[in-house]
Every structure is written in C-alpha cells, then in structure tokens.
Amino acid sequence: MTDRAEHQYQAMREHFHRAADQRGFTLAPAQQAAAERLSRLAGELARPAWRLRRPPRHLYLWGPVGRGKSWLVDTFLDGLPTPDKRRLHFHDFFRRLHQGVARHDAGPRQSARDGAAVDRAVDDLLGDCRILVFDEFHAHDAGDAMLVARLLRTLLERRITLVTTSNYPPAGLMPDPIHHHLFEPTIRLIEERMDVLDVAGPVDFRRLAPAQDRPAPSDLRFATGAVLRPGQEAAAGLTPPGPEEAAPVTAHHRELPARAVREAEGLVWFGFDALCEGRTAVPDYLALAERFPTLVLDGVPPLAEAGSDGRQRFANLVDVCCDRDIRLILIGADPMTGLDPGSPLQRDLDRTTSRLALLRQEPATAP
Ligand SMILES: Nc1ncnc2c1ncn2[C@@H]1O[C@H](COP(=O)(O)OP(=O)(O)OP(=O)(O)O)[C@@H](O)[C@H]1O
Numbered sequence: 374m375t376d377r378a379e380h381q382y383q384a385m386r387e388h389f390h391r392a393a394d395q396r397g398f399t400l401a402p403a404q405q406a407a408a409e410r411l412s413r414l415a416g417e418l419a420r421p422a423w424r425l426r427r428p429p430r431h432l433y434l435w436g437p438v439g440r441g442k443s444w445l446v447d448t449f450l451d452g453l454p455t456p457d458k459r460r461l462h463f464h465d466f467f468r469r470l471h472q473g474v475a476r477h478d479a480g481p482r483q484s485a486r487d488g489a490a491v492d493r494a495v496d497d498l499l500g501d502c503r504i505l506v507f508d509e510f511h512a513h514d515a516g517d518a519m520l521v522a523r524l525l526r527t528l529l530e531r532r533i534t535l536v537t538t539s540n541y542p543p544a545g546l547m548p549d550p551i552h553h554h555l556f557e558p559t560i561r562l563i564e565e566r567m568d569v570l571d572v573a574g575p576v577d578f579r580r581l582a583p584a585q586d587r588p589a590p591s592d593l594r595f596a597t598g599a600v601l602r603p604g605q606e607a608a609a610g611l612t613p614p615g616p617e618e619a620a621p622v623t624a625h626h627r628e629l630p631a632r633a634v635r636e637a638e639g640l641v642w643f644g645f646d647a648l649c650e651g652r653t654a655v656p657d658y659l660a661l662a663e664r665f666p667t668l669v670l671d672g673v674p675p676l677a678e679a680g681s682d683g684r685q686r687f688a689n690l691v692d693v694c695c696d697r698d699i700r701l702i703l704i705g706a707d708p709m710t711g712l713d714p715g716s717p718l719q720r721d722l723d724r725t726t727s728r729l730a731l732l733r734q735e736p737a738t739a740p
C-alpha cells in the first residue's frame with residue numbers, strides 16, 4: 374500500500390469505530406469483517422494508480438434483515454473523502470433509470486435489450502461518480518431482469534466500483550422459479566466480478582427491544598410511526614377524515630384518490646385498497662414521499678388475505694417510507710400475521726416485518 378492508501382485504510386477503520394461508538398453499537402463479527410473489507414476498499418480508492426488501470430473490485434454485501442448492512446455502507450460512504458460518490462436506493466435508482474431511458478428512447482423495455490439508451494441514462498445519472506453504493510438490490514420480474522442485467526454490465530464495464538447490499542445471496546436473486554433462469558447470466562456475472570460478503574448473525578438489530586420500551590432514534594422520523602387498530606387513531610394524534618376531505622392527489626403521472634390531504638400537517642391519508650390494490654407502483658410512492666412527511670394507510674388487512682400484487686406493493690411502500698424516512702401510520706389488522714413462510718416473496722416480507730418492528734405497535738384493546 375502507498376502511504377496515502379494506508380492512511381485512508383486506517384482512517385476508515387477509525388471512522389467505523391467512532392460511528393459505532395457514537396451510536397452505542399457493538400459491531401457483530403460479520404459487521405467487523407465487512408467494515409475491515411470496506412476499509413481496505415477505501416484504501417484502494419485512495420491509490421492514484423487505480424484510475425489508470427481498473428477500479429477496485431466490486432462488493433456485494435448480503436444477509437438477513439436488520440443486520441446493519443445499510444448502516445455499514447452508509448457509514449463507509451460518509452467517511453470517504455471524495456465528492457465522486459453516490460448512494461442510491463434500488464427503487465429510486467430504477468425510477469430515475471426508467472425516466473432517463475424514456476428520455477433517450479421511446480421504449481424502455483426495448484432499450485434494455487439494445488442497451489444504448491440504458492448506457493446513456495446511466496451516464497446522466499452517475500456522471501463522474503467513482504464509487505456507487507446501491508442499497509437493497511433485488512429483482513422480481515422479467516422487466517427487472519433485463520434492465521438489471523444491462524445495468525450491471527454497464528456499471529461493471531465502467532470505471533466505477535459498485536457496492537451493493539441485498540437480502541439475497543446472488544444465487545437466490547429473482548426468487549420466482551418462473552423467471553429465475555432469465556437471471557442466471559447476471560448471477561454468474563455478479564459471482565465472477567463482485568466479492569460477495571455474507572453479513573449474517575443471529576440478531577435483527579431492529580428488534581433488539583420492543584419498540585414501546587425504546588425511545589425512537591431522534592434522527593429517524595420513520596420510527597415515530599405506528600401500527601394501530603381501527604379506533605386507536607387518537608393514540609397517534611389523528612382524527613379520522615370526514616368524507617368531505619377526500620381529494621385526488623397527483624402522484625407519478627396519475628391521480629390517486631386520497632381520503633384526506635392535510636397540507637398544514639404534511640400528511641396524506643389513503644385506504645389500503647387505493648394505494649396497494651390499485652394499479653400503483655413505486656414511482657407513485659416516491660412522489661408521495663417527496664411531498665408528504667407523514668403517510669397514513671387505513672383498512673390494512675392481514676397481508677395473507679391481500680392479492681400477491683398487493684403484498685408486493687405494500688412491501689415496496691414500506692421500503693420507500695423507511696428509506697425516505699417518512700412517518701408511516703398503519704391502521705387495521707396486523708399485516709404480517711398468517712403469511713405463508715414458503716412464498717418467493719418471503720425475504721421481502723421479512724424486510725417489511727423488520728422495518729415495521731421500528732414502529733410503535735398499539736396493542737389491540739379488548740372489545
Ligand atoms: N451493531 C449494531 N448494534 C445495534 N444496532 C445496530 C448495529 N448495526 C446497525 N444497527 C442499527 O440497526 C438498524 C438496522 O440496520 P440496517 O438498516 O443497516 O440493517 P440492514 O441489514 O440494512 O437491514 P435490511 O436488510 O432490512 O435493509 C439500524 O437502525 C441501524 O442503525
């Protein structure tokens with residue numbers, strides 16, 4: 374290592390320890406190993422020589438929910454002394470990519486096959502970026518498969534080092550057996566070109582203590598949300614909307630029927646049916662998250678009773694609210710009871726359960 378690389382490696386190790394101390398964390402062994410590997414990467418990125426040859430190896434961190442993967446990569450990025458760095462969340466990245474592809478070409482799916490529009494959209498998105506953190510990498514349908522395949526090839530061919538987190542080991546990506554084979558070439562590419570780190574461990578840190586006994590982390594608005602039964606709205610300082618409050622809200626290129634829009638409180642209120650059983654998609658949730666710091670969803674059923682699209686949309690909505698730090702208040706049944714543990718969506722639903730564990734859960738009151 375050159376002096377500069379050695380210095381940056383040591384600086385990043387110390388940065389991890391300081392960041393953990395500040396939060397009162399004891400790093401789990403798998404986190405320590407990952408922090409060490411990320412510190413080495415910081416050292417490699419400080420070597421001027423890599424700019425001339427090829428960039429340092431890409432990293433793929435995967436593990437069960439709540440093991441501190443996002444914390445690791447966010448802390449890493451925060452400690453990197455370069456402006457040429459980007460952190461993108463999976464959903465947001467795809468929204469921007471689709472928008473970019475549409476700008477460069479009429480048909481996103483077609484473009485994903487011929488690739489040029491994807492390449493140009495990636496150029497627009499990443500500019501001079503040298504290190505890209507891509508949080509919550511996953512793929513679910515045939516459209517994702519093509520776009521992700523092209524995107525990965527584009528990124529891996531570029532002088533960008535990619536660091537991703539995922540709940541899936543590479544071989545488990547695209548869990549639906551109907552589509553899995555479409556993704557096998559991409560899985561091989563990941564296994565060849567990325568160093569795969571298993572950030573496992575017995576503890577989901579989000580569930581260390583029941584949310585009621587733990588003050589919400591003051592820097593996390595999401596954790597000030599709640600899961601309520603119907604009739605408990607007052608516990609979250611809410612008054613159920615009257616019919617006169619119903620209003621359309623413009624999301625991503627469409628209007629969605631809200632039960633209430635309370636601009637002064639930065640709050641929008643929807644029924645589960647309108648937001649998760651209608652033809653909505655992640656870009657709609659992102660558009661809402663950009664406008665409203667609080668989102669209330671009532672009529673929440675046990676997800677076992679919702680359609681599979683409704684389940685997936687709900688999981689996406691919770692991901693977006695958590696990543697964008699939106700206060701989420703759910704009113705209805707406990708959504709996570711009675712789910713089939715063998716479903717291909719299980720890892721996504723585990724992620725949802727883990728995130729919802731951060732919210733205050735009002736116990737059901739006796740009738
Ligand atoms: N060693 C630790 N001790 C206690 N809490 C931790 C530790 N590491 C991370 N955390 C906290 O645990 C919570 C979950 O961490 P994080 O979001 O990084 O998990 P994740 O592995 O990315 O989960 P997911 O797969 O669900 O996205 C965060 O609030 C984070 O600050």
Ligand SMILES: [Mg+2]
Nearest residue numbers: 442443509538
């Ligand atoms: Mg995460």
